[in-house]
Amino acid sequence: MKIESVDLFYLSMPVVTTEADGSQDALLVRVRAGGHTGWGECEAAPLPSIAAFVCPMSHGACRPVADSVLGQTIDGPDDIARIARQVEYDSMDLLQAPHTWSGIEMALWDLLGHARQAPVWRLLGYTASHKKRPYASMLFGDTPEDTLRQGQSARAAGYGAAKFGWGPIGRGSAAIDADHFAAAREGIGPDMLLMVDTGQIWGEDVEAAALRIPALEAARATWLEEPFHTHALAQYGALAQRSPRVPLAGGEGAFNVAMAEHLIDYGRVGFIQIDTGRIGGIGPSKRVADHAVAKGITFVNHTFTSHLALSASMQAFAGLADHRICEYPFQPKQLAIDFVANPLARDAHGEVAAPDAPGLGVAVDPAGIRRYLVETEITVGGRILYRTPAID
Amino acid sequence: MKIESVDLFYLSMPVVTTEADGSQDALLVRVRAGGHTGWGECEAAPLPSIAAFVCPMSHGACRPVADSVLGQTIDGPDDIARIARQVEYDSMDLLQAPHTWSGIEMALWDLLGHARQAPVWRLLGYTASHKKRPYASMLFGDTPEDTLRQGQSARAAGYGAAKFGWGPIGRGSAAIDADHFAAAREGIGPDMLLMVDTGQIWGEDVEAAALRIPALEAARATWLEEPFHTHALAQYGALAQRSPRVPLAGGEGAFNVAMAEHLIDYGRVGFIQIDTGRIGGIGPSKRVADHAVAKGITFVNHTFTSHLALSASMQAFAGLADHRICEYPFQPKQLAIDFVANPLARDAHGEVAAPDAPGLGVAVDPAGIRRYLVETEITVGGRILYRTPAID
Numbered sequence: 001m002k003i004e005s006v007d008l009f010y011l012s013m014p015v016v017t018t019e020a021d022g023s024q025d026a027l028l029v030r031v032r033a034g035g036h037t038g039w040g041e042c043e044a045a046p047l048p049s050i051a052a053f054v055c056p057m058s059h060g061a062c063r064p065v066a067d068s069v070l071g072q073t074i075d076g077p078d079d080i081a082r083i084a085r086q087v088e089y090d091s092m093d094l095l096q097a098p099h100t101w102s103g104i105e106m107a108l109w110d111l112l113g114h115a116r117q118a119p120v121w122r123l124l125g126y127t128a129s130h131k132k133r134p135y136a137s138m139l140f141g142d143t144p145e146d147t148l149r150q151g152q153s154a155r156a157a158g159y160g161a162a163k164f165g166w167g168p169i170g171r172g173s174a175a176i177d178a179d180h181f182a183a184a185r186e187g188i189g190p191d192m193l194l195m196v197d198t199g200q201i202w203g204e205d206v207e208a209a210a211l212r213i214p215a216l217e218a219a220r221a222t223w224l225e226e227p228f229h230t231h232a233l234a235q236y237g238a239l240a241q242r243s244p245r246v247p248l249a250g251g252e253g254a255f256n257v258a259m260a261e262h263l264i265d266y267g268r269v270g271f272i273q274i275d276t277g278r279i280g281g282i283g284p285s286k287r288v289a290d291h292a293v294a295k296g297i298t299f300v301n302h303t304f305t306s307h308l309a310l311s312a313s314m315q316a317f318a319g320l321a322d323h324r325i326c327e328y329p330f331q332p333k334q335l336a337i338d339f340v341a342n343p344l345a346r347d348a349h350g351e352v353a354a355p356d357a358p359g360l361g362v363a364v365d366p367a368g369i370r371r372y373l374v375e376t377e378i379t380v381g382g383r384i385l386y387r388t389p390a391i392d
Numbered sequence: 393m394k395i396e397s398v399d400l401f402y403l404s405m406p407v408v409t410t411e412a413d414g415s416q417d418a419l420l421v422r423v424r425a426g427g428h429t430g431w432g433e434c435e436a437a438p439l440p441s442i443a444a445f446v447c448p449m450s451h452g453a454c455r456p457v458a459d460s461v462l463g464q465t466i467d468g469p470d471d472i473a474r475i476a477r478q479v480e481y482d483s484m485d486l487l488q489a490p491h492t493w494s495g496i497e498m499a500l501w502d503l504l505g506h507a508r509q510a511p512v513w514r515l516l517g518y519t520a521s522h523k524k525r526p527y528a529s530m531l532f533g534d535t536p537e538d539t540l541r542q543g544q545s546a547r548a549a550g551y552g553a554a555k556f557g558w559g560p561i562g563r564g565s566a567a568i569d570a571d572h573f574a575a576a577r578e579g580i581g582p583d584m585l586l587m588v589d590t591g592q593i594w595g596e597d598v599e600a601a602a603l604r605i606p607a608l609e610a611a612r613a614t615w616l617e618e619p620f621h622t623h624a625l626a627q628y629g630a631l632a633q634r635s636p637r638v639p640l641a642g643g644e645g646a647f648n649v650a651m652a653e654h655l656i657d658y659g660r661v662g663f664i665q666i667d668t669g670r671i672g673g674i675g676p677s678k679r680v681a682d683h684a685v686a687k688g689i690t691f692v693n694h695t696f697t698s699h700l701a702l703s704a705s706m707q708a709f710a711g712l713a714d715h716r717i718c719e720y721p722f723q724p725k726q727l728a729i730d731f732v733a734n735p736l737a738r739d740a741h742g743e744v745a746a747p748d749a750p751g752l753g754v755a756v757d758p759a760g761i762r763r764y765l766v767e768t769e770i771t772v773g774g775r776i777l778y779r780t781p782a783i784d
Contacts, residue, residue, distance in 0.1 A: 020451055055439035095487050231651055258621070375769045380402075
């Protein structure tokens with residue numbers, strides 16, 4: 001099959017706020033080849049990602065992503081890996097390229113799965129899609145009382161685990177943060193898993209992060225996520241040594257396999273969290289999962305958008321029975337709900353698995369896309385390089 | 393002073409080819425505040441970088457660069473550092489943001505230098521701008537004979553050092569590469585410094601790179617540059633151990649200080665090469681120079697575009713008398729020549745220094761910009777977010 005078209009769709013809620021909620025907009029990718037269609041989703045700023053697909057070439061190592069994709073042969077997983085290498089090399093100086101490519105890569109796997117009538121996890125070599133324990137992913141409240149109520153809502157919704165992120169943590173004293181950690185534990189009760197995500201708030205300040213460890217231990221946190229910025233490997237490593245009972249988690253910012261491996265090897269995280277919509281798609285995610293297995297740490301997906309992204313992000317560790325935790329969008333914006341016709345429902349035990357269906361097993365609803373579509377046009381030197389494509 | 397405007401200008405040669413020559417297009421930045429003007433240059437794909445400046449916000453950690461810059465106070469270097477931190481945090485999920493910000497940061501230093509009537513290197517705390525030994529930066533020929541002639545031309549032009557890059561190296565056998573290395577040495581003669589840049593051609597393949605070390609030793613190469621991709625820290629470290637006489641060089645892909653520090657600390661490079669137009673500008677470049685001094689390795693600029701970028705990239709190590717080598721665009725495209733009114737000329741000894749003049753000491757020629765300006769327009773949801781600004 002030849003890749004005939006790659007179409008990018010920019011969706012947005014009518015109002016986008018500063019809350020750390022990645023489901024407020026979306027960049028969907030539709031790929032067509034050999035009479036088949038595949039869908040993917042970039043976890044990325046839509047406009048710069050579109051620009052990275054259509055921009056004029058700057059030089060041989062700064063080419064638009066489109067040049068490495070359109071017209072290529074796609075008959076099997078090796079073709080996807082080959083195209084990925086070409087994107088990596090020919091767009092090495094185009095920083096945004098991996099975010100753009102991630103959604104395309106997913107769509108190519110989806111397309112290949114439809115062509116072969118096989119789920120993607122089977123194309124990756126797995127023989128089963130194991131159930132995962134989803135955690136409700138939500139933001140800390142403005143006050144400990146709000147955080148407590150958030151925890152109660154996750155518990156009432158039947159989750160076995162909950163993650164609290166961002167909000168006021170790290171912006172005031174360690175004592176205030178401790179109140180939030182305790183409130184989160186009180187809200188979810190004694191039996192649920194509790195994760196804490198601090199959204200890079202301490203930058204490179206190991207001491208500030210270390211101050212919070214006792215309260216996290218007292219709240220029996222399963223992990224402390226993203227204390228530092230994505231590239232702060234030495235700081236991750238230093239804090240990991242000082243926190244023997246609360247492992248670190250991170251990796252969502254990784255946009256290639258090496259970055260994730262460094263967080264494991266140098267940063268000593270106990271949980272590596274991969275966003276398939278950023279790291280270059282499903283193939284690189286699987287390579288990180290293999291590395292996690294080899295190093296005896298746990299792979300977790302990072303997903304804060306739609307169930308299309310959720311299915312894509314679950315493929316890489318679907319076959320790993322012991323890697324049980326799964327991020328599950330708990331309160332996404334309506335946009336992320338409306339364009340997915342068949343979300344990944346939790347079963348009677350509250351568990352979820354990558355679908356046993358061709359491709360990613362997620363049907364896209366054109367009406368849901370149309371509702372949030374943002375008309376976009378880019379003209380360079382008198383030529384229209386991009387115009388929102390038709391959805392049908 | 394308040395930052396009143398940030399204008400981005402996309403320049404391009406009429407024809408852009410696949411050669412690895414970054415001077416075929418340019419993204420210039422003009423900043424205005426308090427009646428002063430500053431200029432900078434991103435070493436980046438213009439269209440995605442413009443998009444990263446103007447795009448709608450996706451969420452609180454994925455905001456356009458413009459939101460962190462416009463209207464800010466700029467009275468001293470601390471303000472530049474403060475704005476840099478805000479860009480880093482508020483645009484953490486916008487991958488292209490550091491490339492966009494780099495040119496703006498340069499322009500802010502230029503503006504500050506004009507306001508204070510001081511060169512930027514003095515604002516950085518240096519008391520002198522030491523002469524550097526520029527190397528002619530050029531590409532390997534298609535054949536060893538072409539490479540030899542390239543070397544002869546660099547020698548005839550009076551350079552004391554030459555760097556050969558890309559071309560056929562790594563695409564054929566080690567024996568062919570050895571012929572090129574020997575031809576380069578023969579072309580430049582016995583006394584000039586010889587550097588070799590292999591443009592990431594071996595990806596992560598340490599064995600393939602190690603095969604070339606004996607021929608590099610025989611040609612008395614000063615360094616082997618970019619054997620692997622930017623994030624291949626473990627591979628850099630492994631090759632460095634196997635190449636005691638030819639140190640490694642790298643770092644041009646670093647878009648933050650941590651990445652450069654990792655190449656030094658984990659990758660064990662002997663020369664850290666920083667592109668000020670990518671790493672976030674002059675402030676981060678200076679931090680890397682400080683780290684290089686502390687670790688006893690050598691700082692070198694990476695510059696393959698204009699003399700505006702050259703001056704900006706020389707500021708960070710202008711005051712380091714012992715860090716003598718300087719990349720100097722040898723055969724840039726006419727575009728990069730035409731918009732700079734006063735290039736950094738080599739003196740009678742063939743040496744060059746960051747100008748002892750206010751700001752970056754480089755005057756921009758509006759007529760030279762106009763000649764290559766690419767009219768660009770971006771419309772999202774019926775609103776024009778970007779239209780090529782007027783140049784006057």
